[in-house]
Amino acid sequence: MLKKLKLDSRLLKELDFGILIISIIILAFGMLNIYLASGISNITRQIAWIGISLGVVYVLILIDYSLIKNAVPVFYWATVASLIFTRYFGVVVNGARGWLRFGPLSVQPAEFAKLAIILMVAKKLDDMDGNINDVKNFLILAIYAGIPMLIIVLQPDMGLTMICFFIVLGMFFVAGLDMKVIVGGFMSIITLVAIVWNSPLMQPHWKKRLLSFISPGADELGIGLQLKQSMIGIGSGGVYGIGPTTGSYVSQFVPESQTDFIYAIIGEHWGIIGGIFLLLLYGIILYRVINIGNSSKDVFGSMICAGFISTWIFSILQNIGMTIGLMPITGITLPFISYGGSAVLTNYMALALVLNVGMRRKKINF
Template sequence: MLKKLKLDYRYIKELDFGILIGSIVVLLYGALNIYTVTRGKVGIYYLKLQLIWLVLGLVTTYIILLVDYTIIKKFTSIIYWGSVSMLLLTRIIGSTVNGAQGWISLGNRAIQPAEFAKLGMIMMLAKKLDEMDGNINDVKNFFTLCFYALIPMLLIVVQPDMGMAMVCFFIVLGIFFTMGLNIKVILGGIMGIASSIAILWNSKLMKAYWKRRLISFLSPESDALGAGLQATRSKIGIGSGGIVGTGMGLKTGSTSYVSQFVPEAHTDFIFAALGEQWGFVGAILLLFLYAIIIYRAINIARTSKDIFGSVICVGVVSVFLFSILQNIGMTVGIMPITGITLPLMSYGGSSVLTNYIAIGLILNIGMRRKKINF
């Protein structure tokens, strides 16, 4: 029994430690910043929880590495439809957080099914493209892929969780583009999405506060105590960090500006905390760590032994790239506020766990690129 739980040394030699160590360092960096903005109110509460999620994430990653990803592929349909069922369940028993009915309560904790649904969608698209031998420009194949992508996306839109819907859209865009979909079709799809957004904008699904949040980034100062409050105060916090940061959150008996005045500083606006504490140098360090993870994941996508593995890597890279650009963009006022978390940095169990599931899949694919003789 214990033998089955031991990873063969020959696989360990193929493991991409750059991705694994990089992800751990980013999460620990995030946990430290979470602590700086929450210690004044709850002490080490959120820090402790984030570290627990790190351990659970690493255990999950290890379990994934034990099983050849080609075996995991056989369970893709169950994973996909299971995640869709969870999204449907949120319509019945889901609790509302920040205006979106997208959480299922489990005792005093809650999970966000949309986080798992985006992984289920990536895996289903990867499986179908593998079965299609990558022939995405066949009309039947294209609409089959769109069908599987639209189901979770529509269920996420009606929550309404526009941030996660945007993430799913860029997952699909990234996969379709890298798989060689005709550029005219991609442009047509973008125009179709733009039209859908226009319709959605004027529908009852788009709440008034969502509209205010989405457009407030154009002029946050015009409503500095309302929709523009987070963006305005976030920029003040980041700007005060200068080159090397203030370090106020770590000094005994002191509290930082971001911890006092920026709402959701430990989740959506964790980059504001980083910018204030560590300044420009700290921000560059984070981007460097992300670059290592993304570059190495792209390399695994390029060298994967099958389409299924490549597409999973591309899908996960798309999640990371868009989430990083969107989250940092909204904290510095150049992107609308959508509630998208910063991967591995923001506090959140569902986010951390799904990120490590995704990392586990990438490492699994990279580990089994070569034929290993036993």
């Protein structure tokens, strides 16, 4: 039994320790900034989730990802079922019924939907030998991607819906979908937003956030106040930041500074240098994941990497962009930095699958 829980030394040599080490450095940097934003109470909860996440990472890299592929439909439909259950019986947080509570722990099933979409689309593309431009194949992929997204919209959670959309877009692009279809998809989204603008689906706070993004000075004391305070904090950090001092401007005056607006804490305390340092670490991970995806032995492995890259690129650009007024404000967190157990767990699950693909891209004789 114990032998089954031990990773073979030949596989261990293929593990990309660089990705794992850098992700832990980012995580530690995130913990420091969570402490600066909200004190020690949130740190203890985050440590519990990190412990669970690292345990899940070890289990996932033990199992050949080609075997994991067989369990993808079960995981996908279980995630869909949990989304439906949450839609009716979940806990409302910030206007969205998107959480399930288990004693002291809260779980956000929509975070797992990101992973379910990546795995299901990757599996189907592998089954289709990557032939995404066949109309039947494309429709099948679109339906599987669309089911969880529709339920997340109804929670309603626009931020996670946007992430799911860009995950699918990135995977379809890497799979070689005709650019005309991609452009048509963007036009369809714009048309859909115009149609639902005055419908019940368009939540009032979504509309206010979009209007605030288009015209930042229109409501500076209302919906635009969070952005204004964030930019003041980041601006005060300058090049080098104010250092690791508690009770800063951002921690006092920017709501959700430990989650959605964690980059405002980074900008204030560590300045431009700290922001560049974080982006450099992200860039190294993404570069190494791209290499793993390019050398994968099958379509399934390549598409897992493409989904992970799409998730991170959009989340990083959106989260940082919204704190400095370049993107509309959404509830999208910064990977491995923001406070939130479900996000940490799903990010590490995705990372474990990428490491799994890299470990098994070569044939090893046992």
